[in-house]
Amino acid sequence: MFSPTRTFDAPPFIRRAESGYMRHQPALAYCLVEYDRAHYSDELFQRFSQPLPAVLANAVAKRRAEYLASRYCGQVLLEQAQAASTVIGTDDRVPQWPAGWRGSISHSDKYALVVVAPEPTGLMPGIDIEQWQPEIMLETADMFASPDEQKLLSALTLPYPQALLTLFSAKESLYKSQWPEVRRYFDFQAAKVTHVDEAEQRFTLTLTETLTPELKCGTVFSGSYAFLSDAVITCIG
Template identity: 90%
Template sequence: MTNTLLCPTRTFDALPFIRRAESGYIRHLPTLTYCLVEYDRAHYSDALFQRFSQPFPTALANAVAKRRAEYLASRYCGQVLLEQAQAASTVIGTHDRVPQWPSGWRGSISHSDRYALVAIAPESTGLMPGIDIEQWQPEIMLETADMFASPDEQKLLSALTLPYPQALLTLFSAKESLYKSQWPEVRRYFDFQAAKVTYVDEVEQRFTLTLTETLTPKLKCGTDFNGSYTLLNDAVITCIG
């Protein structure tokens, strides 16, 4: 299947920790740039923070190696994008577990056991990036579907040609992207039932999520959000701008 989401313009690595990396732009939102890396947790060490010129946050002092590795891989992605954009700072801070972007920038971070993914855009574009990557876990999706997909949503997904577990994972990821996109506006937790999938175009790999409740005066029940998805080896990526 053709990738209708990511448009890579550069590939590179930082072996042995960063096995492969690419950067480019989102096809339907060219001002939204991304960096995707495949990293190897077995080659993580704390010394890599210095190698990548990233501060070691105190919040990771008691974290396990897995958490440190995924944090560093995602910050490396952000650093690559901010350097390419010639931003004044290439360091993404953290406050209450929420990324703090350099002045003038908005972004979104996601990671899994193998991948880290970041998308950024200048604030001047008006975009509110939300991006997510999830690795295949069909059994878990089938077992937990009722937690994030309503009966109507499950009916819609089951009618797609996409295998049902993959369709469920795509919906799960899409709602994660929505949450990340709208967090700067909502600034509070809202669950999976706050939006529902109302449209999926399998040819263009596009979807629409519609709010089922009012989140803020600007984000009223019935508001639509359009996004895209793509399948990547053993994972799915979704993006809302």
């Protein structure tokens, strides 16, 4: 999934970071960091030249840390691309990208991940990272996977809980990718997985309902997935 071109860090908060481009979509740049919440402090916003938004005024340290780690990822990518601004704004918890750019953000308790692409590429990126939670996936599978999807996933060589988490993440990536067009909530049943290529670590999602005049029932989206030691990442470009 990833083709890294640079590794770096910013200790002690940023333990490790890498940036590069997506193997199946080279126009899509990414930055992935592993951060240490124990070393977070509000002073890091100034160190990384990022504003501390009013929306975080009453947020706990965990929320501030994951927000800063993800904004740091975006800053790295926008600086590498020599964008006019390296600040990603926030409007009602939705990232607001600098003019001429599109992107997507995801984070967990220890990882932050951002992908960006210039608007002229026409890409609508969506990225998601989920840490392992096999018991929860098995308990909640019916909430996000139809019987047909569960049958397809159970036929894969992937451990079933891992396959479920990948599907869950893929649908989250689709939601993030299409939010700028749809601008309303749509649930997990709005799309279904119709193909998984384990060799290439690729998946196909097909809409099961019409979301906009352009996004009709039957519209197909392709994406990639990858595994970390304790997480799954999915991306739709």
